[in-house]
Amino acid sequence: MDLQYLRKLLKLVNETNVDEIEIEEGGTRIRVTRARAAAASQHVMYAPMPEAHPAHAHITAPATTEAPAPAAAADDTKTFTVTSPIVGTFYRAPAPDAESYVQVGQTIAAGSTVCIIEAMKIMNEIESDRGGKVIRILAENGQPVEYNQPLFVLEIA
Amino acid sequence: MFGKTRQHFDTLESTNPTARGLALEGAPHGAAVTADYQSGGRGRSDRVWHSPRGENLLVSYVTYPARPMEEWGGLSLLAGVAIHDVLHEEFSIDGDLKWPNDVLVGGRKIAGVLIEGGRSVLGAYAVIGIGLNVNQRVFDAQYVLPATSIALECGRDADREAVFEAMSKRLERCFVRWTERGSAAIAAAWRSRTTMLGRPASVRNGAEMETVTALDIGADGGLLVEDSLGRRRTLFAGDVIPRTAGERGNGEHEA
Numbered sequence: 001m002d003l004q005y006l007r008k009l010l011k012l013v014n015e016t017n018v019d020e021i022e023i024e025e026g027g028t029r030i031r032v033t034r035a036r037a038a039a040a041s042q043h044v045m046y047a048p049m050p051e052a053h054p055a056h057a058h059i060t061a062p063a064t065t066e067a068p069a070p071a072a073a074a075d076d077t078k079t080f081t082v083t084s085p086i087v088g089t090f091y092r093a094p095a096p097d098a099e100s101y102v103q104v105g106q107t108i109a110a111g112s113t114v115c116i117i118e119a120m121k122i123m124n125e126i127e128s129d130r131g132g133k134v135i136r137i138l139a140e141n142g143q144p145v146e147y148n149q150p151l152f153v154l155e156i157a
Numbered sequence: 158m159f160g161k162t163r164q165h166f167d168t169l170e171s172t173n174p175t176a177r178g179l180a181l182e183g184a185p186h187g188a189a190v191t192a193d194y195q196s197g198g199r200g201r202s203d204r205v206w207h208s209p210r211g212e213n214l215l216v217s218y219v220t221y222p223a224r225p226m227e228e229w230g231g232l233s234l235l236a237g238v239a240i241h242d243v244l245h246e247e248f249s250i251d252g253d254l255k256w257p258n259d260v261l262v263g264g265r266k267i268a269g270v271l272i273e274g275g276r277s278v279l280g281a282y283a284v285i286g287i288g289l290n291v292n293q294r295v296f297d298a299q300y301v302l303p304a305t306s307i308a309l310e311c312g313r314d315a316d317r318e319a320v321f322e323a324m325s326k327r328l329e330r331c332f333v334r335w336t337e338r339g340s341a342a343i344a345a346a347w348r349s350r351t352t353m354l355g356r357p358a359s360v361r362n363g364a365e366m367e368t369v370t371a372l373d374i375g376a377d378g379g380l381l382v383e384d385s386l387g388r389r390r391t392l393f394a395g396d397v398i399p400r401t402a403g404e405r406g407n408g409e410h411e412a
Contacts, residue, residue: 085226085227086226086227086229087379087393088393088394089393089394089395111276113275118394119229119230119393119394120229120230120232120233120234120257120378120379120393120394121233121257121258121270121271121272121394122229122230122232122233122272122273122274122283123271123272123273123274124226124229124273124274124275125273125274125275125276127275127276144393144394147227
């Protein structure tokens with residue numbers, strides 16, 4: 001499957017009010033549905049055709065920037081979610097033996113580096129566009145992350 | 158112009174962080190940092206990368222890519238293409254690209270690249286760090302993937318300054334091509350400079366090792382591989398070692 005294509009599809013759904021889109025092309029069917037409200041996530045179903053082949057990949061890409069943080073959903077606290085701008089590997093520190101850029105409970109300024117995403121042997125420093133208190137870290141060090149995957153939730157003052 | 162603005166140091170911890178510092182201060186596009194010796198040279202995952210004083214080309218270029226970060230896979234590929242072409246044009250050395258941008262000669266590593274991106278006052282920057290073995294003839298046994306140099310391949314020493322000039326020119330040409338024509342043009346150039354496609358490779362991601370067949374690279378630079386069960390996936394990170402490269406062939410080195 002063409003990941004670039006899938007990425008564009010996810011972006012398209014995120015940027016519009018479309019709740020569901022299904023595309024069938026060259027023996028492959030892709031369906032993207034947006035679950036609104038509490039769960040606020042996108043589900044991407046990818047099924048090879050014909051359907052006689054039961055094996056299929058199931059990719060779940062969590063929702064993007066405007067998604068409310070699960071932890072904060074119960075109250076009125078304003079939050080901001082830092083998402084991954086690219087597909088890659090998530091690192092919380094600049095080097096294996098270095099301290100993490102941010103910890104839960106820490107208050108950071110807008111423009112602070114919060115992590116590194118490695119893709120194609122490029123180490124990209126990712127900044128938070130907003131300042132606030134880090135209340136959740138949603139990705140694990142050294143693990144792959146998807147395009148637009150939520151990484152950090154900040155409580156905005 | 159690449160390399161026109163240049164700061165040279167006898168000794169640096171590493172050229173990349175110095176170049177990143179310059180990028181944060183708004184250094185011009187193409188500004189270069191070179192060093193005779195790096196006390197803390199490193200590669201991916203902070204692997205130690207040792208180079209004897211004054212023998213190799215250690216350079217980092219400050220760049221400000223006009224293309225968005227999701228297209229930077231092409232930036233990674235073009236660095237390898239540029240090194241490959243310097244070796245071919247200046248020294249008639251036939252390099253072989255190892256995804257995404259290491260350059261091998263006869264299964265031996267001659268150059269490596271580490272790119273670091275971030276944001277400065279001038280917008281998104283990418284520092285392209287290149288380590289190219291020029292006149293080194295003796296290599297530590299710690300390297301799992303054996304190494305070589307221009308001197309070893311040509312049988313005579315090369316002028317490091319001339320290599321720097323050629324590198325700057327070629328990297329700039331590739332960078333402009335990527336900026337104007339996009340990653341697909343670079344991916345096409347990359348495909349014609351590798352032998353790893355269609356062949357088995359070892360993939361290391363963390364502690365796991367797996368044998369796959371490298372099929373192709375996408376316009377985004379990702380490596381399409383097929384596992385032993387015929388399942389395909391695209392890699393964007395991790396070590397991929399062609400099975401033909403090196404006797405031990407299970408990693409770059411053991412640092």
